[in-house]
Amino acid sequence: MRLGFFTMPVHPEDKKWEISLQEDREAVILADNLGFYDVFIGEHLTDKSENITNSMIFLSSLISETKNIKLGTGTSNLSHMHPVLIASHAAMLDHLSKGRFIFGISPGALRCDAEVLGIINEDRGQIFAESIDVILEIWRSDPPYNIDLPNNRFKVSSLESTFLEVGVGYLQKPYQKPLPEIVGTVVAPFSKGVIAMGEKDFHPISAHFLLPKWVKTHWENYKEGKQNVGLKANISDWRVARTIFVNDDSKIAKDYGKGNKKSPYRYFYDHLYRKLERSGRLGVFKSDPNIDDKDLDIDDILDQLVICGDTNHVIDQILALRDEVGDFGELLYGGVDWLDRGLARKSMELMAEKVIPEVTKNINK
16 A cells, blocks of 8 residues: 555644645655655645645755655645646646656535636636646647547637647646646536546545545546546556644543544634635535534544554554445545644654555555
């Protein structure tokens, strides 16, 4: 089982931006030193807590600071920018990183982002679908361009101005051939979008705030998508994210991971709860859709979604998760605020050096 890192991120609103940005950079550098396979960075424009405004800019600051870890947008919000810009920026990041780039994509879920961009009443899912089709066509095509896909708002032409003798009119292609790995984060039970991902050979990340019983539904839908195009799904392409805290002392692990009122894990889920409540999406926390919102309890949510404890206890919980959801190729360690820098770093170290090796050993028995 590979080990990766995923952060949205979620920081206290009163933390200075320069501090949280450097904290998130430090987490990625540590993950690289510890042998994490990849990292995925979220982005939002108008969120003081989830405050990385452009994941590509953030990742580009880490290319020279890291050696092996793959650098993934987790996500690039395709409704926020013209596909020509996204395709060109992604291709450059792929070249700068010499192929360590992973292209994570989404429509862009935050309504406030959409409002400030003037697209709050647009179908961002449709913009997303049209945008990725154009991005892929740009990477497949050579100039001069005349991209005019059916029922697609984005028309890309350079017929009038191309001057190839001096290199004018050429859109850059990625370093990786034919293109980088493309992934999408799945945030809903029984997501139909996962079927489309299977059909297009995009790879799924199951969000860390989904109950395991809903995570399990993603693989079945992904397999269906693959079968629709005559292909077999590869388990190594499925990533499952979880919020995890490990410490040698089980009491410290339980306190920092969920029990203490100041726990960054508690802050993460309380913050996320309030956002999902406002958008009517609390179903991700419910084992039964018929459960009333008012019956949800933050302590129950933490118990179900935070894996914490000493090394052996965390190993057991990860293996139990795998028994419940089925086999998957990579476990993504969910990043939270570094309230206590020492405890946060130690958890990642134990995860990489003790937990994952033992999990893998048990899987391979």
